[in-house]
Amino acid sequence: MKKRFALLAVPMLLSMLAGCGGSNNNTPDSAATSAAGSQPATATAASSSDPVTLRIAWWGGDTRHSYTQQVIDMYEAQNPNVKIEPEYASFDDYWKKLAPQAAANRLPDIVQMDVSYINQYGSNGQLEDMTPYLNKTVQVGDVNENVLGTGKIDGKQYGIPLGVNVLGFHYDPALLKKAGVDSVPENWTWDQYKEIAMKAKAAGLYMDSSMAADIFFNYYLRTKGLSLYNTDGSALGYDDDALFSDFFGMLSDLIAKGAVPSQDKLSQNKGVIEEADVVKGTGIGIWQWSNQYVALQIAVNRPMELAQMPGPDMEKGLYMQPSMYWSVTANSKNKEEAAKFIDFWTNNVEANKLIKGERGVPISSKIKESLATELTEPGQQVFKFVADMEPKTSPMSPPVGSPEVVALLTDLAEQMNFGQITPDAAAVQFRKEASEILANR
DSSP: OOOGGGGSGGTTTBBOOOBBBOOOOOOOOOOHHHHHHHHHHHOOOTTTSSSSEEEEEEEHHHHHHHHHHHHHHHHHOOOOTTEEEEEEEEEEEEEHHHHHHHHHOOOOEEEEOOOHHHHHHTTTTOOOOOOBBTTBBOTTBBBOHHHHHTEEETEEEEESSEEEEEEEEEEEEEHHHHHHHHHHOTTTTTTHHHHHHHHHHHTTTTTTTOHHHHHHHHHHHTTTOOBBBTTTTTSSSOOOOOHHHHHHHHHHHHHTTTTOOHHHHHHOOSGGGGGSSHHHHSEEEEEEEGGGGHHHHOOOOOOSEEEOBSSSHHHOOOOOOEOEEEEEETTTOHOOOOOOOHHHHHHHHHHHHTTTTTTOOOSSSHHHHTTTSSSOHHHHHHHHHHHHHGGGOOOOOOOOOHHHHHHHHHHHHHHHTTTTSSSHHEEEHHHHHHHHHTTOO
């Protein structure tokens, strides 16, 4: 998907994330919608035969639009009283459109939510608490609790994950061997990563295209038992700025040594996958989410492999990242019917044969099993990789992402990569400005 390909390089981060990107300066009017959000789950339920019109909104590219419409058509055929009106856009345009709709209390009945925005919309009273619908209208009995819990804020289920992803290194094994390395060590460390990167440099290759600042720094902090944000998102989740200097010092040092492309070169890549060094055969691999692997494999058109994140304590850092969520909005007049569609999306086998895990590996274990024979070889690699990593993940920190903090961190990372600021100075500046942003949220 467009925004998560931005994981490939720091400068592309703002167009995605995770994975994901895009800033939103249009703060929705919580006061306008809080009243609607207080309605009980059954208050707006219609009988199954009453005509119902649902509006549903999502972001994505043409492939996603196409199969999502096919799933909608399938649902309407099985539920002739329901008419679904789709609204879709690119990631950046999606949020620009959603903010005024929220302010006017006219959000679609179902909206696709990103990790970086669900806290904002949920806390502002614009999303329905789905808890009363769980295992009644929306069956989640075979969903991992850690995965389902990523859609909770203050104990309220504001989103049902559409799929899950795991961070990893997606690489060309033939180019790795060209650098004199037979395979990525099973439990590799950051020191081994740096050693391999220098071998890549010696072989005339780039190791990767750097790492998206917030996502991978947060992973690094989690391996230390910390996180980028504290539990309620009101402050940073770490006190020792040496951790900032260590992580970003490593990234900028690899750029300075030529093992990773210069920031100038990274900045020229606007998220077009065909322009990635690994696709062109000049780079060994890319750090990204698992659901991006299939598209990368198609673009590379050579055998590829997936490797886990470096450690130590990879298990503490790794988490199952929801690719995105379906959320029912507080202003919806048809919440029960909206929840039925989300259940169809989550648990219908035929629908998921159309989806094919494009929004991440399905959260239902039964659906994952049912798709085993439907997947391409790269798709099978992704499902296996996620299954292998799932037992090693720890619960994810509350999704308290702040676009302003991400923008600040990305900007500082670019300055460090350009050599315009030292990691130590950037650590101090980040703490000061991020603390001000978070304190004023």
